[in-house]
Amino acid sequence: MRIVDLFAGSGGFSLGFKRAGCDIVGAWDFEPDAIAVHAANMPCPPQGRIVPFPMRKPRKQRQADLTDLLSAAPTIADMRPDVIVGGPPCQAFSPSGKRLGDADPRAKLTEAFAVCVATARPRHFIMENVPQAQGSRVYRRAMAILRRAGYGISEDIVDMSWYGVGQARQRLIVFGALGEADGWATAYLEGAKATRRTTVRDVLGDSVGSVYFRMGHRSEDRVSFRSADEPGVTLTTTADRKQTGKGGYVVTKSDEQFFLRSDLYFVYPGGSSSCGTSSLDEPASTITRRAGDAPGPSYKPRKGDVLDVHSLPLLSFEQLAQLAGYPVDWNWDPNPAKPLTKASKMLMIANSVPAPFSELCARILLAHSRGEPPASTLPVAIPPGFARWLVEEGAIAQENVSQRMSDARAALRLLNGRKVKSAEDAEHRLHAAPGFEEMGRGRRSNLTTALRLVCRFMEKLDLAEKAKIKAKKAAVVADLMEAQQRHIDEEPTGVFPASFVRLRKKAEPDATADVLWVEAAE
Structure with missing residues (x-):
């Protein structure tokens, strides 16, 4: 397969696809350091630089200039890629960033990615981003562009x-x-x-970590580990040994897992709710650009930290790069005369799609293009009330309901998670499903009939849900108009309290045309 990698960074997405036997025919990014690293390790013509906006804190009024990326769309289409992959900048939505969302110029690059895909029309595409991106308008517009271009879209949030x-x-x-x-x-x-x-030990082996002992279920949040080099606490089964002046640590029934050996290291936490103390026997937390920083004097131990975090070893850049999926021989300094800064390289691995996961994605696309079914069958659930509806509608006699339900489950298992648009679409997907044509004529007919009935029932539920939502919105609009009129009667100035903002948001889009609105200053 021929691959084009947009927002390619230092090459994580490309490396995984190359390992799966694919050809990287083009890669683009807007960071010159990342392009240099990508080119040094995975040369492929052409590798271009996209400069859609100045790389500094965006002002609210600045708009992303997508001209450079969109101007590359004809070139990308001429490459006839089978797959376009990319991770548009996530800083607009990431919990570790400013979270400006749609107001961030970088957010619009998600739409630009969709336009490039729709122009080139590869057989497949893959896009990676933070889960919070799903709540943005630009993401929804991008998905609309791709669906109109004829793509079936599968959205999953995964822990890599x-x-x-x-x-x-x-x-x-x-x-x-x-x-x-x-x-x-x-x-x-x-x-x-x-x-x-996969744990840190699986990737790095035993090359890092200090030996600590877990102290069991302590009431204190931060005294849960003690170094192997420290004196141990006195163990006792006598409760009054905990009284003032008597010392000791009482072993209780809740301490069934006390004194577990742990190899610990420090990785700078990416958020205020996480700690820096980490174990080799767990996966590392998501790597951020500060992951390799040491705890400074102002760092205060958090829940889950050992008391003296400064005594914990740090992971080197090379070790962090391995956790990001890069091999030990990856060239991070293409120009030895001018080595890249650690900050630049840390930003690359923090933004990188790990190669083990991208290789897995490549193999999924290869299997799908060959018509191979998934190795797993997703569980199916018949909507509640379907059996009763079958009898009430006269679709089947009571004694045959169990068999029809079984046929419906079998048909949905063949669809295996696919979300169909209509009964006709469902029937088409069922007949194209692996294994369907090998069934006997009677079995095929029974599954098709059962699936049609499921679709009819789902359409009924969908109409009922839409009517419920419409009625709810109408009630919110009515409440808004009544509250607005009441306020006008009481406050003729026409300036409304900020609480109206929340009510109006609930009423949108229905209230937009019907309700005059004056937003009060906070």
């Missing part, structure tokens, strides 16, 4: 430590395939999921 990566990196992964139904890739991801998470 279940897929061979030594960090608990939670990301939104969007798979697209021309002519497919939505949800088509979820079963492939589920089938590729490991039976246990």
Whole structure:
């Protein structure tokens, strides 16, 4: 398969696809350091630089100039890629950033990615971002562009430590395939999921870590570890030994797992709710650009930290790069005469899609393009009330309900997570499902009939839900108009309290045309 990598960074996405046997025919990014690293390790023509906006704190009025990226769309289309992959900048939505959302110029690059895909029309695409991106307007517009271009879209939030990566990196992964139904890739991801998470020890071995002993269930939040080099506490089974002046640590029934050996290290936490103390026997937390920083004098131990975090070893850049999926021989300094700064390299691995996961994604696309079914079958659930509806509608006699329910489950299992648009679409997907044509004529007929009935029932539920939502919105609009009129009667100035903002948001979009609005200053 021919691959184009947009927002390619230092090459994580490309490396995984190359390991799966794919050809990287083009890669673009807007960071010159990242382009240099990518080119030094994975030369592929052409590698271009996209400069969509100044790389500094954006002002509210500044708009992202997408001209450079969109001007590359014809070139990308001429390459005839089978797959376009990319992780548009996530800083607009990331919990560790400013979270300006749609107001951040970088957010619009998600739409630009969609336009490039829709122009080139590869068989597949993959987009990676933080889960919070799903709540943005630009993301919804991008998905609308891709669906109108004919792509079936599968959206999944994954923890990459279940897929061979030594960090608990939670990301939104969007798979697209021309002519497919939505949800088509979820079963492939589920089938590729490991039976246990990948730990730091799995990746780095025993080359790092201080030996500590876990102190069991302590009431104190931060005194849960003690170094092997420190004197141990006195153990006792006598409760009054904990009284003032008598010392000791009481062993209780709740201390069944006390004194577990732990190899600990420090990684600078990415958020205020996490701690820096980490264990080799767990996945690392998501790598951020500060992950390799030492705790400064102002760092205060948090819940889960050892008291003296300064005594814990730090991970080197090379070790952090391995946890990000890069091999030990990856060239991070293409120009030895001018080595890249640690800050620049840390930003690369923090933004990188880990190669073990991208290789897995490549193999999913290869299997799908060959028509191979997923290794896993997703569980199915018949909507509540379906059996009763079958009898009430006269669709089937009571004594045959159990068999019809069984046929419906079998049909949904063949669809395997695909979200169909209509009964006709469902029937088409069922007949194209692996294994369907090998069934006997009677079995095929029974499954098709059962699936049609499920679709009819779902359409009824959908109409009822839409009516409920419409009625709820109408009630909110009525409340808003009544509250507005009441305020006008009482306060003729026409300036409304800030609480109206929340009420109006609930009423949108219905209230937009019907309700005059004056937003009060905070």
